[in-house]
Amino acid sequence: MATKSEASLNLDLDLLHRLKSTEPPVWLAPRAELSETARKASKIIFSYLRTYAPKSPLDQLLIEGFDAEQIWQQIDLQSQPLLSSLKREVKKFEKKPEEIGKIREVLEGEKKVVESVGKVLEGERRVLAEESDDFDEDLDDGLDDDDEEEEEEEGSEGEEEKKGKGGAEGGIEDEFLKINELQEYLEEDEAREYGLKKDSNDSRKKGGRRVLDNEEDEDEDEEDEDEEELGVFGDSDDNEEEDEHRQKLENAGYEDFFGSKRKKAPKKNLKSIEELEEDSGLDDEEDEDEAVETKKNDNLSTHEKQSEQLRAEIEKMEKANLDPKTWTMQGEVTAAQRPKNSALEVDLDFQHNVRPAPVITEEFTASLEEMIKKRIIEGQFDDVEKAASLPSKAPRELKELDENKSKKGLAEVYEEEYVQKTNPAAAPLTFSDEQKKEASMLFKKLCLKLDALSHFHFTPKPVIEDMSIQANVPALAMEEIAPVAVSDAAMLAPEEVFAGRGDVKEEAELTKAERKRRRATEATKRMTAKKARDNTLLNDNDGDYLIFS
């Protein structure tokens, strides 16, 4: 047998090694040889487990001609009763821990075999874990094992079922997070609420799992999961441990999640029990009393349980009533009486007596601009108009200061003043009067023009001829604005333009004789003028004094 087992073992190992050695990308595509190897390996493992599952109907795993689903079903057939038996074993060990030591001897013989297989499986599992990361999404919902396996198979055809499953788990689950655990806990909690559940199984199972995990990880993993499944709906006889378990969950520590640093299998159970005892010591007195009471009593009826819950609630409420109220419930509270910044957290309600600032939106500005435009078009501005003051007295005539040298002599000025005083009628017109006259003249002209435009029968005023200055401008320019032809005909006669003798020669053009003649004429003119002046002087003065010259 040993040789046979060794030979077969070598063969199996060979198969498994082959599987392990294949590159991960190879697994992506379905291959016949890989599928074949995988099937054979599963058959081998099945036959190993056959020894532990005497009740299974199948002697060996039938792989020829069967598809993946059928193979899985076969495995299930074997493993279901196996899991239940294992559970029973674990319970037994929980009650009698000393028997574990016995197993160890038995196990150690087979340990090597199983360990080697386990290690190989571990390696393969890691390989598969890399591949099956894609499939992890489906597992997040905490599906049952069957579903997981089915989805696994759908995703990868012909892959190893077990390994696929193991790989899938390895993707997101590790020692801490087990989705099946989570699901089981949730169901457990729900059941507890309604008082249907007994958790003793779970606690034992957890202890058992810890034992198994430390030694053989993946081999028993699926079995554990099956156990869990069974455990959810299975019957658990122990009611004592229900509250203890609850307490343990409430006071979970590091060790509960990650296990103690010193991984000792047999002492786990002991430890768990010790923890329970410690937890019970740490809990509140009420809980402790409750736990003690419930431990002491038998099964509580549903009514009692409900009444206990009610009592707990009532006590809680009474306690709240006795305590001083929160600051929001007290009447007037100053800042010193409430914790710092607590007003920020509370939704205070108070009146704002201020009109909220208008929200400047586009419509708002558009409406404003429209109003502005309308007002501008209408010309209706809200300017403050000055109230016109009533004229109290006639406006004084402002005398304008003349800054030019006065053309009249001082004597004439006084003469005018005197005349105005004595005889106002005969007084000559003042400057202001002249301005008035000019203004009236302008107005008359304007009226004439307007009459010409507006009357049907218009008779022009008679023309009064007076002297006018003729400008020496071509005639056509005076008559037409746009001269058709330019005419040089001037308004003035030639003698009017230039009246003089023939000597129009310049200084430079003169001959010497002519220059002399000019000088002589000028000299005679000067002499005559002087003589005329001197004559008058001579006549008036005495001869004694010098005469100006």
Place this chain on the structure above:
Amino acid sequence: MQSSMDVETVPSQLQNESGSLPPKPLFEPLKAHEMSDGRVQFRKVNVPPHRYSPLKKIWMEIYTPIYEQMKIDIRMNLKARRVELKTRADTPDISNLQKCADFVHAFMLGFDVIDAIALLRLDELYIESFEIKDVKTLRGEHLSRAIGRLSGKGGKTKFAIENATKTRIVIADSKIHILGSFANIKIARDSLCSLILGSPAGKVYSKLRAVTARLAERF
């Protein structure tokens, strides 16, 4: 009692004897040359050098009214640079001489003949002269600036004062001469003094306007 009676009786006595008293003497006004015991009166007016050539140019205009209308003899003493005036036998009024002397003096100060003629024609015209240093001690540039302020740009400030107050003003370096009636001289003098002291022309104008308006309203 008796004395009063006596007094009362005396006038009655006089009244009875009114024909015995001589008539009141009637004297005719003295002629110009009869005053001061029939001697001729002279007036001499110095001619400053800067007025010498203008005097030469304008001599006839001065000479004619004085000789013809005021009946005063006038001559120019070239050696002494003086204008001399003398009453004639037919000078109607002794004040003519003084008037003529004032007229010539006005010309020497710098006034135009047409303005100075007013002295001959009107009695109540006077000349007032004062210096800038009488108002405020100014030196150098300040003095120049004050003179500039007085006359204004192109003389417009001076003319404005002249026209508003019916006076004539002559600004000769630091000396200021004003010719006009008494009240007008006062107004003109006030304006000029405020200008010397530094007020701007606009302010002076506004004051002038107010004062002249008031003056005009009075008549």
